[in-house]
Amino acid sequence: MATVNDVVVKIATVNGTGSASANGLLMKSIFRMGIPVVGKNYFPSNIQGLPTWYEIRVTGDGYQSRSDRVDIMVAMNAQTYARDLADVSSGGWLLYDSTWPRHKQLDRDDVTVLGVPLSRMCNENFDGARARILMKNIAYVGVVAALLDIDLDIITTLLEETFADKKHLVDSNMKAIRLGYDYARENFVCPLACKVEAMDGTSGHIVIDGNTAAGLGCMYAGATVGAWYPITPSTSLMDAFRSFCSRYRTDPKTGERTYCIIQAEDELAAIGMVLGAAWNGARSFTPTSGPGISLMSEFIGFAYYAEIPAVIFNVQRTGPSTGMPTRTQQSDILSCAYASHGDTRHVLLFPKDPKECFEMAQSAFDYAERLQTPVIVMSDLDIGMNDWMVPDFEFDENVVRDRGKVLSAEQLEEMEKFYRYMDVDGDGIPYRTLPGVHPKGSYFTRGSGHTRHGAYTEDSAAYQDVVDRLLVKWETARQTLPEAEFEVSRFNKAGLLTIGSGDGACVEARDRLAAQKINLDYCRVRAFPFSDAVKEFIDQHEVVYVVEQNRDAQLRSLLLLDAGVDPAKLVPLLHYNGMPLNAGFVVDRVLEEVARGRAA
Amino acid sequence: MSYIGKPKVAHPKMPKNDLGLTARDYEGTVSTLCAGCGHDSVTAAIVQAVFELNIEPHMLAKMSGIGCSSKTPAYFVSGAHGFNSVHGRMPSVTTGANAANRSLMYIGVSGDGDSLSIGAGQFVHAIRRNLNMCYIIENNGVYGLTKGQFSASADIGSKPKKGEPNQQEPIDPVSTALSLGATYIARSFSGDKEQLVPLIQGALLHEGFSLVDVISPCVTFNDHEGSTKSYAHTRQFYHHVVDADFVPPAEEIKAAYAKGSAMPVELHDGSKIVLRKVDEQYDPTSRASAFKYLRERFNAGEITTGLLYMDESRQEMHDLMGNTRTPMCQLPLESLNPGAGELKKILNRYR
Numbered sequence: 004m005a006t007v008n009d010v011v012v013k014i015a016t017v018n019g020t021g022s023a024s025a026n027g028l029l030m031k032s033i034f035r036m037g038i039p040v041v042g043k044n045y046f047p048s049n050i051q052g053l054p055t056w057y058e059i060r061v062t063g064d065g066y067q068s069r070s071d072r073v074d075i076m077v078a079m080n081a082q083t084y085a086r087d088l089a090d091v092s093s094g095g096w097l098l099y100d101s102t103w104p105r106h107k108q109l110d111r112d113d114v115t116v117l118g119v120p121l122s123r124m125c126n127e128n129f130d131g132a133r134a135r136i137l138m139k140n141i142a143y144v145g146v147v148a149a150l151l152d153i154d155l156d157i158i159t160t161l162l163e164e165t166f167a168d169k170k171h172l173v174d175s176n177m178k179a180i181r182l183g184y185d186y187a188r189e190n191f192v193c194p195l196a197c198k199v200e201a202m203d204g205t206s207g208h209i210v211i212d213g214n215t216a217a218g219l220g221c222m223y224a225g226a227t228v229g230a231w232y233p234i235t236p237s238t239s240l241m242d243a244f245r246s247f248c249s250r251y252r253t254d255p256k257t258g259e260r261t262y263c264i265i266q267a268e269d270e271l272a273a274i275g276m277v278l279g280a281a282w283n284g285a286r287s288f289t290p291t292s293g294p295g296i297s298l299m300s301e302f303i304g305f306a307y308y309a310e311i312p313a314v315i316f317n318v319q320r321t322g323p324s325t326g327m328p329t330r331t332q333q334s335d336i337l338s339c340a341y342a343s344h345g346d347t348r349h350v351l352l353f354p355k356d357p358k359e360c361f362e363m364a365q366s367a368f369d370y371a372e373r374l375q376t377p378v379i380v381m382s383d384l385d386i387g388m389n390d391w392m393v394p395d396f397e398f399d400e401n402v403v404r405d406r407g408k409v410l411s412a413e414q415l416e417e418m419e420k421f422y423r424y425m426d427v428d429g430d431g432i433p434y435r436t437l438p439g440v441h442p443k444g445s446y447f448t449r450g451s452g453h454t455r456h457g458a459y460t461e462d463s464a465a466y467q468d469v470v471d472r473l474l475v476k477w478e479t480a481r482q483t484l485p486e487a488e489f490e491v492s493r494f495n496k497a498g499l500l501t502i503g504s505g506d507g508a509c510v511e512a513r514d515r516l517a518a519q520k521i522n523l524d525y526c527r528v529r530a531f532p533f534s535d536a537v538k539e540f541i542d543q544h545e546v547v548y549v550v551e552q553n554r555d556a557q558l559r560s561l562l563l564l565d566a567g568v569d570p571a572k573l574v575p576l577l578h579y580n581g582m583p584l585n586a587g588f589v590v591d592r593v594l595e596e597v598a599r600g601r602a603a
Numbered sequence: 604m605s606y607i608g609k610p611k612v613a614h615p616k617m618p619k620n621d622l623g624l625t626a627r628d629y630e631g632t633v634s635t636l637c638a639g640c641g642h643d644s645v646t647a648a649i650v651q652a653v654f655e656l657n658i659e660p661h662m663l664a665k666m667s668g669i670g671c672s673s674k675t676p677a678y679f680v681s682g683a684h685g686f687n688s689v690h691g692r693m694p695s696v697t698t699g700a701n702a703a704n705r706s707l708m709y710i711g712v713s714g715d716g717d718s719l720s721i722g723a724g725q726f727v728h729a730i731r732r733n734l735n736m737c738y739i740i741e742n743n744g745v746y747g748l749t750k751g752q753f754s755a756s757a758d759i760g761s762k763p764k765k766g767e768p769n770q771q772e773p774i775d776p777v778s779t780a781l782s783l784g785a786t787y788i789a790r791s792f793s794g795d796k797e798q799l800v801p802l803i804q805g806a807l808l809h810e811g812f813s814l815v816d817v818i819s820p821c822v823t824f825n826d827h828e829g830s831t832k833s834y835a836h837t838r839q840f841y842h843h844v845v846d847a848d849f850v851p852p853a854e855e856i857k858a859a860y861a862k863g864s865a866m867p868v869e870l871h872d873g874s875k876i877v878l879r880k881v882d883e884q885y886d887p888t889s890r891a892s893a894f895k896y897l898r899e900r901f902n903a904g905e906i907t908t909g910l911l912y913m914d915e916s917r918q919e920m921h922d923l924m925g926n927t928r929t930p931m932c933q934l935p936l937e938s939l940n941p942g943a944g945e946l947k948k949i950l951n952r953y954r
């Protein structure tokens with residue numbers, strides 16, 4: 004079937020061979036042609052020598068999730084050849100390096116195999132072992148460009164931008180690309196039946212990963228203290244913050260920095276540093292992943308009870324334990340919502356893509372300071388480390404950020420006496436002071452039992468007074484946090500509900516189901532505690548399919564616990580194999596449920 | 604036990620410091636520790652040290668972990684801000700607090716359990732960063748608050764109240780700090796206020812990490828015969844090797860020192876510490892010789908005390924990073940982003 008701007012190219016390589024830049028080049032060139040793209044990187048927890056895949060989905064319709072098919076497989080890794088061939092959708096193509104013979108017995112008669120002697124061409128044209136390997140990977144870009152009809156001028160421009168003042172690198176890369184391009188044009192019918200065509204679908208958009216976006220957001224939020232311990236897939240968040248700060252937060256004359264990044268000895272220390280800094284009034288944050296959250300739990304509970312703002316980015320990966328560090332999941336929902344011993348609960352934000360990572364990186368500090376409590380931004384590997392095409396970020400310089408209830412020296416001067424944990428305004432949020440501001444502001448911060456006046460206590464009533472007031476604050480949080488996104492029609496009996504990176508697949512699944520006359524309403528939750536509107540959405544439908552990326556239906560459990568909805572209504576749709584969610588999974592599962600007689 | 608306010612009636616004749624405050628003004632709530640606990644004497648020494656240094660109470664941050672020792676920040680300088688964190692994690696909280704506001708003075712109080720077991724990692728790394736703080740370990744060889752288990756500072760052969768003597772090597776905070784490059788290292792005894800007060804004062808004013816390891820007997824669980832952290836044992840075996848006199852910024856060194864033994868060191872604020880060598884052979888500016896000396900005396904069963912090592916030349920955490928002198932928490936938020944126009948330019952890199 005001939006298609007335009009609807010094709011999936013999957014590239015199988017070995018990590019550490021420079022394929023990442025080749026794949027990025029391919030994706031960017033399609034984006035520059037004005038065609039929406041999705042890029043997904045499936046990489047091993049390893050530095051060099053293991054299989055890695057990159058999937059480029061060209062989607063003229065602008066869908067955001069990965070596809071469930073592979074039209075063109077670029078099989079550059081002999082180790083995975085068999086499974087790569089098996090992955091190709093019927094009617095698709097497989098491209099391989101024909102310098103060496105391949106297993107003929109693996110042939111599929113529904114897949115067209117295209118052999119290009121990439122190694123031989125590169126060996127003849129380039130010197131040095133390393134250069135030959137790198138160029139072989141660049142050469143397949145040329146083959147794919149010819150097969151799909153990607154504009155070579157755009158590729159040249161991109162190379163020129165990348166290697167700004169290294170013309171020889173532009174030339175050698177272009178030479179390799181041309182080798183592949185010309186070979187394909189001479190030996191195959193180019194372009195293939197599925198090809199790309201310039202369109203106007205990307206203006207006002209960028210291609211960026213969520214960690215870079217969050218790091219940028221932290222810089223724009225005015226964060227000054229960042230403490231962290233490296234862990235995949237969160238590491239690049241602090242890398243991004245550091246690189247933006249070194250550019251924009253370093254005095255050009257004196258070299259003085261207005262940011263302080265501390266690589267902590269472990270996550271226990273990282274969160275301790277965040278609390279110390281926040282207690283002193285700095286916007287401070289830590290990026291981490293599941294294992295880090297486990298280590299931070301004691302302090303997260305401390306921050307809840309002593310009421311200290313803290314911003315934590317949990318870029319979730321596949322658990323339990325070390326799990327699969329380079330695969331994605333949404334499996335820390337419960338452990339974050341209730342991190343720590345005792346009665347604790349924490350504010351969670353669920354960004355759906357890098358744009359929301361940028362926005363929520365900023366609002367997370369506002370909520371943390373307003374609510375005087377930890378706020379955990381629940382990103383995941385799919386959002387954090389993959390390139391997403393998203394609308395341009397916006398920043399309104401006139402917006403005054405919310406620093407919460409912090410008493411100034413003047414306010415303290417006027418006061419008779421300051422008490423730390425009094426609910427003066429009835430919203431459950433007390434006033435706080437910052438050390439060093441005014442003698443009347445001093446108080447003793449503790450995680451042990453305390454009264455509303457901030458004094459140590461073991462008195463039942465005085466203890467209970469404070470923990471009950473924290474529940475009032477929780478209700479304030481419910482009213483304050485970002486509202487969910489809804490798409491509701493009066494006629495639908497069933498709804499789809501998801502969070503974060505589940506959005507793209509759900510949006511696409513709704514379209515595909517609608518084409519089969521199955522119409523579902525939609526709710527994308529953006530924060531915990533859940534708003535009243537989320538509860539109403541569930542109450543108003545007969546069935547709500549809860550789509551999430553973990554085995555134990557953690558979001559569903561949280562909805563039952565916090566929103567008090569009818570369990571019979573919530574049908575779990577669970578995807579937890581470590582790969583990003585795709586629409587096909589959602590469609591199939593909904594159809595199964597409908598076939599069993601559930602409402603649609 | 605609940606919060607007991609202490610009436611602050613100062614006798615009119617009580618001496619006042621430069622801020623017009625009396626020592627009373629530097630006290631805290633009434634201690635709830637056991638009568639005779641060494642920690643209470645350390646609290647008293649801190650009160651005197653801070654009073655004499657004319658520190659504005661609200662410019663002092665009192666940091667601690669968990670333990671009997673870690674409770675004590677409630678018992679001194681109630682006008683200061685306190686942060687009683689979680690067990691073993693005071694160093695990280697202080698690191699973050701200092702990262703945000705370098706203009707405050709930080710005093711951390713910890714125990715041997717808090718610092719040498721659960722918190723050993725954080726203790727070590729605060730030293731490595733040369734965090735600008737005064738770090739006091741109230742060292743009693745046991746976990747007081749959990750009723751007397753041995754801590755990692757218990758000496759070989761030290762006897763518990765019940766059970767077998769300790770057989771494991773002790774972790775000595777002083778030689779640990781020395782090997783890690785701490786820039787101010789002192790040891791003292793809770794029962795020797797005269798020695799302790801100037802050591803704390805120097806530690807507070809030293810720019811960088813200052814450790815004051817104070818042998819502070821636990822009368823309830825580790826003060827019996829056969830314990831090496833008892834009052835009796837400490838009194839018998841402790842030796843001053845280098846004493847320190849603290850001289851405030853504007854003052855002259857008045858005391859007459861024996862020739863060759865006095866060594867004045869100027870601190871960053873212009874005040875001076877005069878090191879008085881009791882033992883002529885000791886060199887408190889050489890890590891190698893200090894280490895050798897300490898090990899030798901330790902093997903001989905002696906407890907070496909005084910200002911054991913000092914290095915005023917090393918930069919503290921912020922200066923090592925090249926950070927602004929303005930406390931991070933005082934930078935206006937608006938000044939911390941390059942604006943909407945620059946965002947557009949940044950985004951162009953992602954097209």
Ligand SMILES: Cc1ncc(C[n+]2csc(CCOP(=O)(O)OP(=O)(O)O)c2C)c(N)n1
Nearest residue numbers: 670671672690714715716717745746747748
């Ligand atoms: C995570 C954690 N584990 C265990 C405890 C129990 N605990 C409280 S204090 C303490 C030991 C304190 O010993 P040390 O620091 O030497 O203080 P001391 O009481 O001797 O002054 C322990 C184990 C705790 N509070 N937190």
Ligand code: SF4
Nearest residue numbers: 637640671747821822
């Ligand atoms: S148990 Fe020991 S350390 Fe704790 S207060 Fe009593 S004497 Fe002091």
Ligand SMILES: [Mg+2]
Nearest residue numbers: 714715743745
């Ligand atoms: Mg102890």
